[in-house]
Amino acid sequence: MARASSSPRDSAASPARWVVGIDLGTTNCVLAAADTTVEPAAIAVVPIPQVVAPKQVEARDLLPSFLYLAGPDEVGSLDLPWARDRDVAVGVLARARGADVPGRLVASAKSWLCNASVDRTAPILPWGAEDGARRVSPIAATAAYLGHLREAWNAAHAGEKGARLEAQDVYLTVPASFDAAARELTVQAAKDAGLEHVTLLEEPQAACYAWIDASGDRWRSALRPGDVVLVCDVGGGTTDFSLIAAEEESGGLALRRVAVGDHILLGGDNMDLTLAYHLRSQLVAAGTTLDVWQTRALVHASRGAKETLLAAAAPDEAPVAVLGRSRKVIGGALKTTLTRADAARILVDGFFPEVDADARPQRDRRTGLTEMGLAYAADPRLTAHLAEFLARHREAGTPTAVLFNGGVMKAGALRERLLTVLRSWCGTELRELSGIHLDQAVARGAAYHGLARRGRGVRIRGGAARAYYIGVETAMPAVPGMARPLKAICLVPQGTEEGSELELPGQEFGLVVGEAAEFRMLGSSSREEDTLGTVLEDWGDEVEELTPLVTTLEWRDHDGTLVPVRLRVHLTEIGTLELWCVARTGDQRWKLEFGVRQPHE
């Protein structure tokens, strides 16, 4: 039974001592924990030992989400206090070493995990590595990060009874925009890493929890019933929007996540890259040519210049220097200057232009940001993506407050611009909720959520982030060369609470025992009004096709028989979606799996 296997923990067992939040970020992982035997349970970020240079280990608050697949001669220089002779490295060294040897570096595994156009269980990373190179699957890379965190925790708690990470309440964050298949794969990666029981939590919600935790008791006076908080999370690789409404509930204040956006593959890395291209063209115009190494150093230098120029009271220009590669640091140095005007034009106006509330991102255009394989957002204008998100969720309410999260939002000029744009759309009363640590908020918030589940804090209710639909081909005469039109039947209405079990009424499917069956799955983050069984025939771009569900009906001695089944769906407590085919006649049921091994198209 799925129920038993998916419940977070055997309720008869004593509660775990630690509540742990893990931010499994595209570019950095952070682990925060709270000891529930201490009153009040304080949430702290746990530094993670990692290889920082060959044969050197140091604990850092951030574990960069990079996996370096080492060559044979490097084995022995990547030892960790708890493991010897490793042939992979995760963290600071992986990021630095991988930049030198791109063919051995796995990066952005998380973005691959939600990329339905590839087989996410197949060894495909590093993407574009040459034939015969070592490769791992996106799931294996994710499992490597989680495995590192688990081993680091367990090494730090060696000898303490019941202190292993797999015995704690672990909350793992995912983008709100992750669809059911990507969530399932994240849970699978955690299992592969030895974390059998994890509960998923959406990152923007975690950021909101972090704000509640940081505000202490003041949050109740900072928000009033009717407030709608826009969580604007711009990370290194992805951007995620959510709306959270404050509601009155039995005299108190309750929070409900009312809308989530689509997955936008656009973040701080794109900005640094764009700035570096600008600086490179300046250098090229001055007659200098840059090799690959210098270009990379330029990206690094641009990041520093960006932070200088977009901070409060910034100077008019910042010098950017790339030191000589050889021993001639000065003789070989390249020098240019980034002006604040250029930084503002490229970053503030390029990524956060002042647009109208009816602006929409362009979808067809491909820009220089495209990298083979990952579906980067075609339109870099984050404000246009934001306008579209708010327009789609108009009935969820107009934001009255905004909470920024993600490293990019450290830049004061970008926060200012977003506030200006949002105020022009939503009214000048829109205020900023501040006080969270932008790098650590998600992990801290996830741990806070764990405490809240134990009754030590406020919980944000949300339910299913998307509505899910099953695709059924309409019964009409086949026309050569034309696919039959697809009907979408709503299986999971948006906002369905975790733990719910729903059965699609009236609709039966005939499945043949012994044969593989495939169900086309669709999802929508914007159709809030659909209820169980709603049939859609025309949905524009509001509904998108997801990873299909597959199963093979196995029923001894019934091969070849046609079985009428109904579809039953279970939204699990840990945040995943399970679909079952239930035979009309009796007890037989079959679980549908996401067909991640057979990418469609």
Add this chain to the structure above:
Amino acid sequence: MTTERSPSPALRWIGAVLAGGGLSGAAAYALTQVLGPASSGIPGTWQTTPVATATVVAAPFLAALLTALFGGGSPRAPQVAASVEAPAAAAPPQPPVDRGDAALRMLALMQQEGRLVDFLEEDLAPYSDAQIGSAVRSIHSGCRGVLKDRLDLAPILPGAEGATVTVERGFDPAAVRVIGNVRGEPPYHGVLRHPGWRSAAFRLPDSTGDRDHTILAPAEVEVL
């Protein structure tokens, strides 16, 4: 992570480099200019003397490094006795420190983050001040990051430069250097010329395996 609390070779090395390189008169020390009895507390009337010039290590960088690595002197926690709320921190038990490794690893970090060895080894003669200046910004920010990450720097004596301080009897001459018109027994009243630097903590990554700390920067070979 290794945390060493008191003068390890690397710290002595840094102090020696700063002093020996002439970057500051007495960077590793709080420098107190003692005033004449009649002019106590009135800046501007004090007399400069040749004693004020630091002469800890006269030769620059390499000599300083060698002194730090191989020079004698047992490490001990500097004690300060000054009436200006001098934090007389109790010296914690000192872990045994490998004498050379920490200094070399610190230097390797400075090279890794700020290309310090390359910079010091480069002949500056052919370059203009502007060329050097732009490169130094980058070197400075890299090396400064290392100092920030690895040491907890704090002044030895509190107070702004130019403030009036009293150096009590029993002060540690390694931590406070009195200069100028020094006469008789402490307490000495004077003007704080340099508050000194102390590193309250020193952190280095842990080594695994048989890492060769004499490697300051690896050779780089690009496979084409």
